[in-house]
Amino acid sequence: MSEILLEAVDLTKHYGSVEALRGAAFQARAGEVTALIGDNGAGKSTLVKCLSGAEQPTSGKILLDGAEAHFDSPTTARRLGIETVYQDLAVAPELDPAANLFLGREIHRKGILGKLGMLDKAEMRRQAVEEFQRLGVTLQSTDVPIGSLSGGQRQSVAVARSVVWASKVVFMDEPTAALGVVQRERVLDVIKKVRDKGIAVVLISHNMPEVLSVADRVEVLRLGKRVARFTGPDTKLEDLVAAMTGALVQEEAA
Ligand SMILES: Nc1ncnc2c1ncn2[C@@H]1O[C@H](COP(=O)(O)OP(=O)(O)OP(=O)(O)O)[C@@H](O)[C@H]1O
Numbered sequence: 001m002s003e004i005l006l007e008a009v010d011l012t013k014h015y016g017s018v019e020a021l022r023g024a025a026f027q028a029r030a031g032e033v034t035a036l037i038g039d040n041g042a043g044k045s046t047l048v049k050c051l052s053g054a055e056q057p058t059s060g061k062i063l064l065d066g067a068e069a070h071f072d073s074p075t076t077a078r079r080l081g082i083e084t085v086y087q088d089l090a091v092a093p094e095l096d097p098a099a100n101l102f103l104g105r106e107i108h109r110k111g112i113l114g115k116l117g118m119l120d121k122a123e124m125r126r127q128a129v130e131e132f133q134r135l136g137v138t139l140q141s142t143d144v145p146i147g148s149l150s151g152g153q154r155q156s157v158a159v160a161r162s163v164v165w166a167s168k169v170v171f172m173d174e175p176t177a178a179l180g181v182v183q184r185e186r187v188l189d190v191i192k193k194v195r196d197k198g199i200a201v202v203l204i205s206h207n208m209p210e211v212l213s214v215a216d217r218v219e220v221l222r223l224g225k226r227v228a229r230f231t232g233p234d235t236k237l238e239d240l241v242a243a244m245t246g247a248l249v250q251e252e253a254a
Helices: 044-051 074-079 097-101 121-134 151-165 181-196 208-214 237-245
Strands: 004-015 018-029 033-037 059-064 082-085 108-110 116-119 169-173 200-204 217-222 225-231
Touching: 004 044, 018 033, 018 044, 018 059, 018 200, 018 217, 033 044, 033 181, 033 208, 044 169, 044 200, 074 082, 082 151, 097 121, 097 151, 121 151, 151 169, 151 181, 181 200, 181 208, 208 237, 217 237, 225 237
Parallel strands: 018 225, 033 200, 033 217, 082 169, 169 200
Antiparallel strands: 004 018, 004 059, 108 116, 217 225
């Protein structure tokens, strides 16, 4: 089995009186797609937020490469190689795809006396085109604001951006929601390419056929706890549904 890159141990998260996580466990492994599934309100988004620095857990431990880690912000998590693609697409619609790829990490020309010079747009464009090609992201045009591209193309750029910068883990929250069949396949291909680079991909999805087609492992959350894990191609839809609804419980609460 491949190495565990990121692990949640007995995480809790309280929002006032709401217990979104109640001792949740989770593992993401290098070179694998792990699907994180569960019914609405199971705690998936909360777990991802805690593991990517967007929220702080109330208690429990997060381990990165086996050592306890504290992500006090998404910036800290990103610096440690953890990227997230959110459902609501945090792209800048007025910028072109290359500028979006380098958002917050722009390349500058060398300035005078060691100061930062102007933005090196040509170099960013060159590297962006190379990355899009490598990941199989085809865009109508790389010169137009991303807001004028189709939803699928915007999503592909958002996925490409996280992938280009992630060195360890990429969280993808419903990356194919609202995409047509062709675009969906393209995004799934990108996910597989990223996995094959040795990155741990975590896919949050309500689409069970998609989960079964792309995930190497599945972890199931229910009422803020992990209740089951499945590995390999023999995983059955009925078992996933049973675990999500509480009919099948493999793991008792810690
Ligand atoms: N900021 C918040 N304030 C209060 N309660 C919250 C907050 N965020 C989440 N919750 C609650 O925590 C629980 C888990 O929510 P979460 O969004 O993590 O579930 P989910 O599995 O991602 O659900 P979905 O599939 O519907 O997106 C829910 O009961 C939700 O209402």
